[in-house]
Amino acid sequence: MSSKTAEKVGAVLVVGAGVGGMQASLDLAEAGYKVYLVEKGPSIGGVMAQLDKTFPTNDCAMCTLAPRMVDCGGHLNIEKLTYSEIESIEGSAGNFKVSIRKKARSVDPDKCTGCGECVTNCLVKNIVYLDQPGRSAVEIEAGMKTKVDDILGRCSGGRETIVPILHDINEEFKWLPPEALCRMAEVKEIPIEHILRIASFYNAFSLTPKGRHVIRVCTGTACYVKGAQRILDTFGRELSVEVGGVTEDKQFSLETVNCVGCCGQSPVVTVDDDIYGYMNQTMVQDILGKYT
Ligand code: FES
Numbered sequence: 180m181s182s183k184t185a186e187k188v189g190a191v192l193v194v195g196a197g198v199g200g201m202q203a204s205l206d207l208a209e210a211g212y213k214v215y216l217v218e219k220g221p222s223i224g225g226v227m228a229q230l231d232k233t234f235p236t237n238d239c240a241m242c243t244l245a246p247r248m249v250d251c252g253g254h255l256n257i258e259k260l261t262y263s264e265i266e267s268i269e270g271s272a273g274n275f276k277v278s279i280r281k282k283a284r285s286v287d288p289d290k291c292t293g294c295g296e297c298v299t300n301c302l303v304k305n306i307v308y309l310d311q312p313g314r315s316a317v318e319i320e321a322g323m324k325t326k327v328d329d330i331l332g333r334c335s336g337g338r339e340t341i342v343p344i345l346h347d348i349n350e351e352f353k354w355l356p357p358e359a360l361c362r363m364a365e366v367k368e369i370p371i372e373h374i375l376r377i378a379s380f381y382n383a384f385s386l387t388p389k390g391r392h393v394i395r396v397c398t399g400t401a402c403y404v405k406g407a408q409r410i411l412d413t414f415g416r417e418l419s420v421e422v423g424g425v426t427e428d429k430q431f432s433l434e435t436v437n438c439v440g441c442c443g444q445s446p447v448v449t450v451d452d453d454i455y456g457y458m459n460q461t462m463v464q465d466i467l468g469k470y471t
Pocket residue numbers: 397398399400401402403437438439440441442443445446447
């Protein structure tokens with residue numbers, strides 16, 4: 180080996196910390212090279228970490244990957260640069276200069292235990308709901324406070340009571356008013372972000388106000404082919420409301436639903452807990468009349 184070649188032996192940059200990048204880094208590190216392993220994702224592992232089995236052998240992906248991740252994670256010759264991207268490369272073989280942009284994580288990776296609390300309590304994700312102009316998230320009208328306190332009083336316990344409480348609040352007000360959720364957070368000592376995460380997950384809960392009666396026109400396949408769209412249009416015309424909207428007098432909400440399990444009676448419409456099968460456009464006015 181000439182002395183010029185010897186000068187070139189130094190550090191190696193490996194781009195991408197998937198299974199291939201990790202194996203290359205390990206081989207190079209074992210051979211005595213200093214390895215900089217750059218990965219644009221927040222952790223090493225790549226796509227394989229998201230797989231259950233691999234084709235065609237049906238091997239467990241994690242069994243293949245985990246030993247390499249552990250070796251890579253602890254190897255003194257491998258410097259992991261995760262959440263980083265290459266901005267520029269200059270120079271030539273043996274003398275490269277690489278600029279790498281390291282993205283901000285907003286957490287201290289040395290202290291992070293992976294508990295997930297920062298995701299649960301992410302204010303950025305949930306602030307929009309609470310921060311509506313002209314409304315303080317903590318003010319609650321006396322009547323609403325009494326009703327919410329009654330519900331909270333009936334459900335003793337911690338976080339396991341969130342869903343039943345949300346159910347009762349939704350039942351009481353036909354939606355989940357932010358003031359009620361703030362009161363719930365305060366009394367139960369549960370972060371509001373955690374409550375919102377659950378409230379926004381289930382379709383049964385509404386974060387927007389509803390009418391006194393909720394009309395749902397089934398647009399599942401069986402109902403659709405029997406003219407559900409025409410029925411939906413008729414309701415919309417009669418009530419002067421769009422799908423997803425509430426009438427001006429707050430009497431009705433108009434929504435669609437995908438199958439209510441009565442396909443044999445299609446097309447089907449529900450109003451609150453009442454089910455109307457074999458619907459046609461001429462029945463719309465009669466049905467509305469029952470609820471006004
Ligand atoms: S598709 Fe409408 S009830 Fe099943």
